[in-house]
Amino acid sequence: MKHPVPAQNRCQYCGEYYTPYIRTASVQKSCGKVACRKKHKREIHKLWISRNPNCYRGWYGKVKKWLAAHPGYLKRYRAAHPEYVHKDNAGHRRRKQKMKRFRADIRDGLLRRRIMKIQTLKGADIQETLNLKVDGIIGIMGG
């Protein structure tokens, strides 16, 4: 008896057609190449994290205890795995840049709010209004 062959699907990641594995044909998303499987795994893991934001909370305490019991482990590991160190440092740089952009956005927002506050200042007369606005501008420039 010949087994039925499922219809070909298009891989979401590389765009190539593939014949899905018969038992998972209805849910299979990628063609099975390592790069595509990794992309899919990363995507569903991100989804999992967004749905379960506390799933890794409290893990570092265990790691910290283990590292304390095994002094010098990380130093030896990093010396033996330069490709890991390179990848890790790149990640650090990327996260640092992201935080820098995030902080710059907050800073810009605060400055905008202070400027809007100065624009809406009103004194008893035009002279007092101008004095208040100049004081506000000097305040911003002074930091």
Ligand SMILES: [Zn+2]
């Ligand atoms: Zn693919």
